[in-house]
Amino acid sequence: MTKTLSTLALLIATTLTGCAAHHDAAPVPAAQKTAPAAAQTGIIKRELADGLYEMALNPKGDALYVASAEGFKDVQGGVIYKLDPATLKSRGRSHTDLKNFALAISPDGQTLYVTNSLDGGISAISTADGKVKKRLMFTERNKEGYPFGAREILLHDGLLYVGGVGEPGVIWVVNADTLTLKKTIKNAGQWVTGLLWSEQTGRLYAANGGGEILVINPRNNRIEKRWKPLGNKPALLLNMAEDKATGRLFVTDNSKAKTTLVLDINTGALIRSLPVGDSLAVKFNAARHELYITQRESGKLLSLDATTLAVKRSWDLPPHPNSLLLSADGQTLYVTVKQPFNKDHSTNGPDSVVRIALQ
Structure with a gap:
C-alpha cells in the first residue's frame, strides 16, 4: 500500500466482522462432532483471493458477489468477484482502484454498494459492467489525520446507513440513488461496528466498541x-441479528466478553448470554428456525436451535471463518474464511468462500 495503516484502519482491514485481538480457541460442546470442510457433506469450498470480506446475492439468486480488499502489502486497489452461487465458479470480476469491504445490493440487483474502508468512502458499482458509477468520500478525520473507516453498510428504503469507525464514531445517512450525504448521526460511541434494521420496531440499531447498542x-x-x-463490563459489540417473531436481538462479541448476547429488542433487557465462546458474524434463519454464529479464533461455524439456543451442529472451517450470508429461501449459507495476518500485513495464502447446503 502507498500509505501506512493507522490503528483504526488496521482494525477494519483485519476484521470487518471481527476483532483484531487473538485469543485461545473456545471449544465447541463435546457432543458436537466436526470434520474438515472437504469431508463434510453439502459443502463446497473454494480458495479465491486475498482480503475477502462481505458477500451479496443478486435478488434473482443467480449471482454471488464477494468484496475483496486484495493484499495489504504492496497491493493497490481491490476486486469485486462474481461467482455462480451454486458452484462458486467465477463468472466475472471487477477491478477497483480502492479496496472493498462491506457490501449491499439494490433491490433490482443493478447496483452494488461497497465500503472503501481505508479511504473513508463508499462506491456504487454497476453489476452490468462492473464500473464505479458514483462515489462519496466522507470528510471526518481522526487525530492521526486518517479518514474515519467506513465499516458496515445497510440499505433500507432508498437510504444507505454507513457506520464510521472513530472516537466517537458516526453513522452517515446517504441517498442511495444520488450517493449524496443527507445526515451525519454524531456521538455514536467508540467505533460503530454493526448495523441492523428491525422489521419489528422500525428502528435502526447500531453496535459499538464501547459495549453499547444504539436505538x-x-x-x-x-x-x-x-x-x-x-453494564460496566468490557465489551466490544460487533454484529447483530433479529428474530422478529419473538422480539429477540442477538449481538456478538469475540474480543472482550467472548459471547453472544440475547436481548429484548424493545427494552434492551439481557435475556441470556450464550456460552459459545468467541462470536463473530451472526445470522438468524426464520425458515429453519436456526441461528448461525462464526467463531473466528475457534475456526468453527455453529448452528443453534433458535428456541432452546442449544448447539445443533458445527462445521470446522479453519483458520478464521468470518462473514455470513443467507440465501433468500433460508436453505443455503455462504461463509468467507480468512487467513491470519503476518506482522507485515501479508497472509500465507488466499482466503476462501464456502457454500453450505442446509437441507
Whole structure:
C-alpha cells in the first residue's frame, strides 16, 4: 500500500466482522462432532483471493458477489468477484482502484454498494459492467489525520446507513440513488461496528466498541436510547441479528466478553448470554428456525436451535471463518474464511468462500 495503516484502519482491514485481538480457541460442546470442510457433506469450498470480506446475492439468486480488499502489502486497489452461487465458479470480476469491504445490493440487483474502508468512502458499482458509477468520500478525520473507516453498510428504503469507525464514531445517512450525504448521526460511541434494521420496531440499531447498542429513530435520525447490556463490563459489540417473531436481538462479541448476547429488542433487557465462546458474524434463519454464529479464533461455524439456543451442529472451517450470508429461501449459507495476518500485513495464502447446503 502507498500509505501506512493507522490503528483504526488496521482494525477494519483485519476484521470487518471481527476483532483484531487473538485469543485461545473456545471449544465447541463435546457432543458436537466436526470434520474438515472437504469431508463434510453439502459443502463446497473454494480458495479465491486475498482480503475477502462481505458477500451479496443478486435478488434473482443467480449471482454471488464477494468484496475483496486484495493484499495489504504492496497491493493497490481491490476486486469485486462474481461467482455462480451454486458452484462458486467465477463468472466475472471487477477491478477497483480502492479496496472493498462491506457490501449491499439494490433491490433490482443493478447496483452494488461497497465500503472503501481505508479511504473513508463508499462506491456504487454497476453489476452490468462492473464500473464505479458514483462515489462519496466522507470528510471526518481522526487525530492521526486518517479518514474515519467506513465499516458496515445497510440499505433500507432508498437510504444507505454507513457506520464510521472513530472516537466517537458516526453513522452517515446517504441517498442511495444520488450517493449524496443527507445526515451525519454524531456521538455514536467508540467505533460503530454493526448495523441492523428491525422489521419489528422500525428502528435502526447500531453496535459499538464501547459495549453499547444504539436505538435510532429513522424519521429524525436521532439516537433515542443507549443500551449497555453488560453494564460496566468490557465489551466490544460487533454484529447483530433479529428474530422478529419473538422480539429477540442477538449481538456478538469475540474480543472482550467472548459471547453472544440475547436481548429484548424493545427494552434492551439481557435475556441470556450464550456460552459459545468467541462470536463473530451472526445470522438468524426464520425458515429453519436456526441461528448461525462464526467463531473466528475457534475456526468453527455453529448452528443453534433458535428456541432452546442449544448447539445443533458445527462445521470446522479453519483458520478464521468470518462473514455470513443467507440465501433468500433460508436453505443455503455462504461463509468467507480468512487467513491470519503476518506482522507485515501479508497472509500465507488466499482466503476462501464456502457454500453450505442446509437441507
